[in-house]
Amino acid sequence: MIKTENISKIFWDQKGGEIKAVLPTSLEVHPGEIFGLLGPNGAGKTTFLRMLATVISPTAGSAEINGFDLLTQPDDIKKSIGFLSGNTKLYGRLSPRELLDYFGQLYDMISCQIKLRCQEIFDLLDMNDFADQRIESLSTGQTQKTSIARCILHDPPVYILDEPTLGLDILTSRTIIQFIRDTTKTGKTVIFSTHYMEEAELLCHRIGLINQGNILDIDSLKGYQQKSGKSHLADIFLDYVSNARGIQS
Secondary structure (H helix, E strand, O other): OOEEEEEEEEEEOOOOOOEEEEEEEEEEOOOOOEEEEEOOOOOOOOHHHEEEEEEEEOOOEEEEEOEEEEEOOHHHHHHHEEEEEOOOOOOOOOOOHHHHHHHHHOOOOHHHHHHHHHHHHHHOOOOOOHOOHHHHHOOHHHHHHHHHHHHHHOOOOOEEEEEOOOOOOOHHHHHHHHHHHHHHHHOEEEEEEEHHHHHHHOOOEEEEEEEEEEEEEEOOHHHHHHHOOOHHHHHHHHHHHHHHHHHOO
């Protein structure tokens, strides 16, 4: 469902020169799989996901999402994905219900379809208590739930989620984690970024460890544990980073 071939991104800064945000990366994520990109802030997670979501163009390489080519069929990809980004802004004077109605029309959904889908999502994400309040009055967790509702409204086959639980309280995080876990029951493809080790351990079928734009390895938690002899993902990740620095030096 997601396939990349040596996709990379280089930015140019007048003072710093060439910034290699994402080094050539090849991977595949399959239907029904939750794939996690785990790494610290600035590791390249957001840049990688924004390329997949067609928000920015890769410097080199190629990708396919839901059978569509990233470079030649970006509009088809946009219809096939639900993209959640921390940079997405919501119109504060609308309520979640009004916002979803607006986006539903953009997706060419009919009125009764939008209404039914909204209620499904409000029940799923526990949003009924604030569905008709202005977004500008909502808490961080309520706003994040609204952002997720917007990206899953059209029921796409692929979800691209950039740090979906960042800054949320335990209860809200639990709701969102359960939602991500449940997506596999309907065969969705999920790729998401996080720097929370526990989140990756709980959710992911496979995990890509990323640092300084480079995916150091891809494996299941059990696979990493067998390779390293360690139980905790935090310890495993630190070993990979240390080894990578040793090779570079």
